[in-house]
Amino acid sequence: MLQRIQTIYLLLSAIACGVLPFVFSLWTEESGKVIYGTDLTTSIVLFAASTLLSVISIFSFTKRQNQFVLNRLNMIFNFILLGFFVYRTLSLSGEAEVSEKGIGVVLPAISIVLLVLANKAIKKDEDLVKSVDRLR
Template identity: 40%
Template sequence: MLIQRIQSIYLAIIGILSFVIGFITDFIPEDWADMFLFFFIGLLSFFSLFSFKKRKIQIKINYLNIIINVVLIGYMVYHLLSSPGGAFSPMKGVEFFVPVLLIILLAMANKYINKDEKLIKSVDRFR
């Protein structure tokens, strides 16, 4: 069953959290790139969630999602440093730390997906 796996819970949290943060950044007009990247991260995580029968593809999607999160962090740091106040201007709070949390959750999901893959390979050996 889909929801019984811990990595499914991680991927669902990633998708929901990125959509919520994407909607929060939607109200700020100059952050359209942040909004697009958060929505894309959410769509990728839900796509990965529903491709649970193809674990190798699921792992690759999660690695792509980690790369997109790193790009988002780089964009946010660039945007922060190029703003008129520089590094001392106030940031929108939790939005800056969400990609780091998403990377951690994606790494944990990949860990459990790899664990499932090894378990299935070991069961197939005994047949």
């Protein structure tokens, strides 16, 4: 059933990882060059994997446990991406590489929050189905 609330959360997560890295910058280097999520190979791969997992999870609504596991894997990818961004922006030499941080660094955190909300709704659905099965 695609009309559940977790579908909205997963769709927003897919948008946050698939569309918004093209719109919002990650940071501005000291030379004035603006870096987007699509300028780094690692971020491209992780953003694409996160988007793909969100879309696959949307369409695997008949298998709630599988959907739950896919969301957990997606959260791991987003934590890796967030760690990569923090590592790149917090250089040891201060202003050597990153001059100004952009809103794009926060996109994995937004996606993680949406995935947690989706998993909470999936668990709620699973508990409801189990309680109905007990009555039969």
